[in-house]
Amino acid sequence: MRSKSFEGFMKGVFLASATMAIIAIILICVFIFSSGVPFIAEYGLFDFLFGNKWKPSNKPPSYGILPMILGSIYVTIGAVVIGVPIGILTAAFMAKFCNKKLYRFLKPAVNLMSGIPSIVYGFFALTMIVPIIRERVGGTGMSILTASILLGIMILPTIIGLSEASIRAVPESYYEGSIALGASHERTVMSVLLPAARSGILSSVILGIGRAIGETMAVILVAGNQARIPTDITKGVRTMTTNIVIEMAYAGEEHRSALIATAVVLFVFILIINGLFLIVKRRSAN
């Protein structure tokens, strides 16, 4: 009898553990939104989102985060332009162009790539990419371009991992059918396998976008962090994430609410991206 009630007790413990993820999400939403939304309501949603002046120390202060929203979007687009084609082609290489021996070496390499701390990537970019951009392209080197290259590298493992899995998941008969019709191996991969794996590849890109838009510490080191709308890709830029970290340390009360409100906007972006990811993934599962 005792063991039976112990079984029931442990089942309860397991159930409680499973609900922890839900509780965590709810707490995060409640605390972020309840600390940021009142500020947005008071300052005015339109002025907050589309104001192009971020001057917290002015009197009266102005808290327009349009430069940061655009900054996040610019570097994310840059990261996608650089990272997505290279990532998908590398995934194709790993799934269909390399032998087993090489693969046993490359797969852990991709895992290593996703395990390298973002601060290490950022420091590498600061000491390596920034000087190159400064000398070859111009400007201070801390720019949209530099941040895009850095983020393009950082999203590679995300894109490669998922894309490779979805290319491998395409039924062998597709491959054989295409080869039987006389198409070459390369042609088959490009025009049969990649299209067949498109929803998996698309979800990898969405996940990569989420990574890029949420990255903080690496971007701080190389983006220049000027809170104004940039005019070209060699100009410095500030993203939503970096805005929070840079100013949080010395922010007064109202200023801090404005920074948390920035996080609310970032969070909404992320929730939309996550939602898209779940939808695409569900669809590919069916």
Added chain:
Amino acid sequence: MSRIIRFLVRFSALLTFGVLFFIVGYILFRGVAHLNPSIFEFEYTSDNVSMFPSILTTLMLVALTLLVATPIGVFAGFYLMEYAKKGNKLVEIVRIAEETLSGIPSIVFGLFGMLFFVIRLGFSYSLLAGTFTAAIMVLPLIMRSTEEALLSVDDSLREASFALGAGKLRTIFRVVLPVAMPGILSGVILAIGRVVGETAALMFTLGTATQLPDGLLSSGRTLALHMYMLSTEGLHVNESYATGVVLLVIILLINGLSTFLSNKLTKGR
């Protein structure tokens, strides 16, 4: 046409892995020369910018985070895979919560940790606040790897155990868990890597104090935070490289171990 495609595919792969090895090689090459004894001195001063307190703080944070997150993550995996019936609505919601959690950027975790643990619960910048924030962050990772490991355990093992009269709990801990162990461990090890490399989530929860924390409610800084502080201050570039070397070596070891264990799982099947 084929030739162009082959070229592009190979070129991309070369670029990807070339960049990876270049980054690792560059940091190691530039940093190893600066691994002086002075940056491993017990006390941090603004002269020696010792990383020794940060190394110890990192170890403490990792240990505490695993202590909190591993049982919860593994038990949650047990519930999802061994107890919940098919089509259970709760499972669906837990899965969505899990996926959403794993997509949240670390800076949002950091802000949440600051608002909830540091301010609301009054932990101030401390080991405890950092631990709970990091634990929430790695929870989905441990859950996922537990689920996958349990999925890979053959059902006939469970049936054999039940047939011999073992209860559900006994079956899980004595039969299923040992087989799934390498998979779960590889997830836990990845979680260690995540905590070791984390900065944004810890900056406003653990804080960035340079000394060794003298209790759960005391602040400190992890290696990654230490490297970030050094890089932004810009005065100790060589020490940043050296810290980068230590970080990379830890990550290399962690990844190697994780790969080894997950290979073991697939072989054991």
